[in-house]
Amino acid sequence: MSAPAPTPVQAARAAARRDRWRSPTLSLRLAVVLAWALLPAVGPSFQLLDLALKIALFATLAASYDVVIGYTGIVSFGHAMFFGFGAYAVALAVGRLGAPTYGHLLQGFLAGIVVSGVVAVVVGAFSLRVKAIFFAMITLAFAEFALILAVQWGALTGGEDGLSPKLPGVFAAGAPGVFGLSGRLVTYYTLLAVCLGLFLVMSRFVHSPLGRTLQAIRDNELRAEALGYRTFVFQLVATSFGSVVATVLGGGYAMWVRYVNPESTLGIPIMLDVLLMVIIGGIGTLHGGLVGAAILLSARTLLPNLRGLSGSLFAGSEILQRLSERWLLYFGILFVLVVFFFPRGVLGTLREALARRRGPTASGRT
């Protein structure tokens, strides 16, 4: 008895499964992971180590945002809010429940995930029912509200001053540590592992049948609905998933920086940063966030050094001096240009170019 011929859908799935381990960039990805893992062995300055881990954290955050904006096609301005929820939940649990223990750390993460999950579902239920575009405005309003809440509710959140949690056990700053690693490095490797794990989970998520349905909804919502998919539920699942990932990363950020305040975790500026990372890296590529985060964060760390230089160069003219100080201005211009001329970002454009080179048959990977 011969097996029935596979349906086109089954064939496509089988092909995707086959290609998963043959991806041309697999070695590149492994190299990136290896570079991050070996960086502390080189013994760099703390500034460089800090930059490296922040790039890892924000790259994963940008990827989780990409799941929402790039793969589902929903613009959210509340992503930084969920990031902030995680940061505050961890900082509060570790700092306010008595002496820091592993249990409190875990409770912090769990509480953050629960709060974010509930808020994400509620916000989504309000806004996605009508029109995905509502989501942008309502999340913006909610994010602003969360920011004001964090500033005003000083008794709990420490207001503008924020919180400086102390970490338990092996994560503590002065801990003797395991395997001869200091507390800092233990935190570094733990968070690196968390980022890597989340990346794999998200990669699985967007390449699963669920992820494909999301892309179908993004590309043609009416048609997906006509095919029998309840688009509202799918969009809700996607935004909630992205939000929960952002929450975990927020907790990780609080663990690394050991300082949480409204401006650095909840604010609109963080939201804009993440958005810029996704757009520059390439929307709908998942790994583009890494490129975007690396470019943006490196620029931010290095540019203050340039500022001193420009100050001495344009000492004569106030306007020129101001022009050179407002680096966000150039970023805005760059952003508009990127959106116009490279709407697929660095990684998307590269992939397109590669696909064109390999010929028309090999295209189709997104």
Added chain:
Amino acid sequence: MRRATPLLVGAALLLLLPLAAIEPRAWLTLTVAGLAMGMLIFLVAAGLTLIFGLMDVLNFAHGALFSWGAYAGFTVAVAVDGRWGWAASPSVWANAGLLLLAVAAAVAVAFALGVVLERVIVRPVYGQHLFQILITLGATIVLEELIRVAWGPNDQVMPVPATFQGSWDVADVVVLRFPAIAIGLGLLVYGGMQWLLTRTRVGLIVRAGVENNEMVQVMGHDIHRYFTGVFAAGSGLAGLGGLMWGMFSQSVRPSMGGEQLIFAFIVVIIGGLGSVTGSLVGALLVGLAYNYVAFLVPKAAIGVTMGIMVLVLLARPTGLYGAGK
């Protein structure tokens, strides 16, 4: 009509309920302040909803246009005041002249910026919401940073004409003057917009163009020119709102637009996307509720606008007057 009754009851409740907690005179002052704030928000929200409702463009650069209007008006007001001293002068005519010149400058600058924005960055992305949001967000960053370059990053004091400061005493009730002017202006704008959209040929063509873009073009109208006009008119309203807000708070600062944009978004969501009347009702609702609650429980003020939004969306997912397209 059927829908108007519960709305009127709701409005009456909203107006009278706070009386239980606030003494009448303070209540009247708060009501006037709330109406004025509502009208100022309406100016911003109306432009936003005009652009969104008619052209289906989500314009996040609206807040930046608001700031630009405020700064343009500020510059003219300072220049006029410095030259002729019209702000401090007791003459009503000099004061009114200053206000009119500032308004003209604010509207003109925001209108011109609106034309440029529509032509250069919005036109290529019609029909693509994601790119509209991204590109207008980029424009916001650039415009706001340009303000910081041109005028410096700090707050500045807006000269307010002497006649419009202080208050009138109407039957022992303190009526602040500038809010009263703002209310009048808001009503004027609302009436003007309704008249233009529903009673004139231009409004007819614009509305028809929204319904069926190609058909209107076949009829021989250059719909893109009308759309540029609508976008610029909405931008002009944002500039007007910015100037009035600057005079109301007696100061201007580069980030003022972004802060008001949140309010405007909430108002547009409450009122229903694309409905001018909805924007007016939503704005007044938010303005009044904000002032009452800020008087009673200062810290809950921002929460109450969110609360209203959530309640309205629970009852009517498309907003009070939303068509739900």
